Amino acid sequence: MYKMIAIDLDGTLLTDELTISPNTITAIQQAIEMGTVVTIATGRMFSSAKLIAQQVGIDAPLITYQGAMIKSVGAADVLYERAVSSSISQKLVELAFERDIHLQVYQDDILYGAAETDKLVAYAEAVQVPYAVEPDLIGLAQNGFTKLLFIDEPHVLDPLQQELEALFGESAYIAKSKKNYLEVTHPEANKGSALLFLANALGIDRSEIIGIGDNHNDSELLKQAGFGIAMGNAVQAVKDIADYTSLSNNDEGVRHAIDKFILEPQEGSEEHAQSGRKKL
Known part of the structure; x- marks a missing residue:
């Protein structure tokens, strides 16, 4: 069948x-x-x-x-x-910096972080992939990202998800993949x-x-x-x-x-x- x-x-x-x-x-x-x-x-x-x-x-x-x-x-x-637009990508990077929330991004099948944090290292080790450190994520965002991933505790990510859904509406797809993972992708x-x-x-x-x-x-x-x-x-x-x-x-x-x-x-x-x- x-x-x-x-x-x-x-x-x-x-x-x-x-x-x-x-x-x-x-x-x-x-x-x-x-x-x-x-x-x-x-x-x-x-x-x-x-x-x-x-x-x-x-x-x-x-x-x-x-x-x-x-x-x-x-x-x-x-x-x-399908990639997240450059404008949304830049806004999300700025938001993460302002609120000190861990954000890692993906472009050309490369995992990027602004700094070599414990969260970035632990994630890369868990999924067995290398990572690159790029302090200028804003510049990188000009070409858009395949995905953006926020990693934090649920009490931080749950209200953030509601905020991003209200902010971007149908311009982005926002979903929890784990209790401490909030992912943003293209709406399609x-x-x-x-x-x-x-x-x-x-x-x-x-x-x-x-x-x-x-x-x-x-x-x-x-x-x-x-x-x-x-x-x-x-x-x-x-x-x-x-x-x-x-x-x-x-x-x-x-x-x-x-x-x-x-x-x-x-x-x-x-x-x-x-x-x-x-x-x-």
């Missing part, structure tokens, strides 16, 4: 220790062998997502930067890219829009897609997929819009979903018929 499955990384495919179980890798490879297009849909930069794709044997184009970039693992060409750069673009390019209908995620930035992914699956550890807002809730990321929730809806199609079809919501 399903020809494509798009999987979030942090909190979904990856455990809390940022690992992937051998059983989950086997399930993904079996799905690919059956002809299913398996891709990643993540807020991470392409170079970080590519490492994980290579680890599990995924060679389909990857949805990265919250949907701001789609690029194939083995090709240099970018299939889809979300996982759902990118998913439909990729599916259309591959000749796959929306009804033939499964989307799996756990956090607020996965909402559009689940909404646009023909069948949306929330992880057991997902925030309630994501569970509320999902067709099915799987096990947690620490309990092989992705493997469970693939087994149920891809590798065991008869059981998956029955479950879908019983629990699926009507897609508009």
Whole structure:
């Protein structure tokens, strides 16, 4: 029934220790062998997502930067890219400096910070990517950014999100990817829009897609997929819009979903018929 499955990384495919179980890798490879297009849909930069794709044997184009970039693992060409405008980028850099909130930015698949802070170093180590220090982020912003990421405590980021949504309206897409991560991308750069673009390019209908995620930035992914699956550890807002809730990321929730809806199609079809919501 399903020809494509798009999987979030942090909190979904990856455990809390940022690992992937051998059983989950086997399930993904079996799905690919059956002809299913398996891709990643993540807020991470392409170079970080590519490492994980290579680890599990995924060679389909990857949805990265919250949907701001789609690029194939083995090709240099970018299939889809949407950048935050230079004016919004500059305003966000100024705001971060004024309020002393950590901000890191992405341009040409390079991670930049204004200084070598603990947050920047910890992030780069966690996702296994290098970083560059550029004190003049304002100058860098003249060419726009693929993504901007604020890192701070929820009591700082939650009101900031509301403020930015009021300030920029539909000129930017603003979403929490973790409780202490607030991400800003182009308004057309979300996982759902990118998913439909990729599916259309591959000749796959929306009804033939499964989307799996756990956090607020996965909402559009689940909404646009023909069948949306929330992880057991997902925030309630994501569970509320999902067709099915799987096990947690620490309990092989992705493997469970693939087994149920891809590798065991008869059981998956029955479950879908019983629990699926009507897609508009």
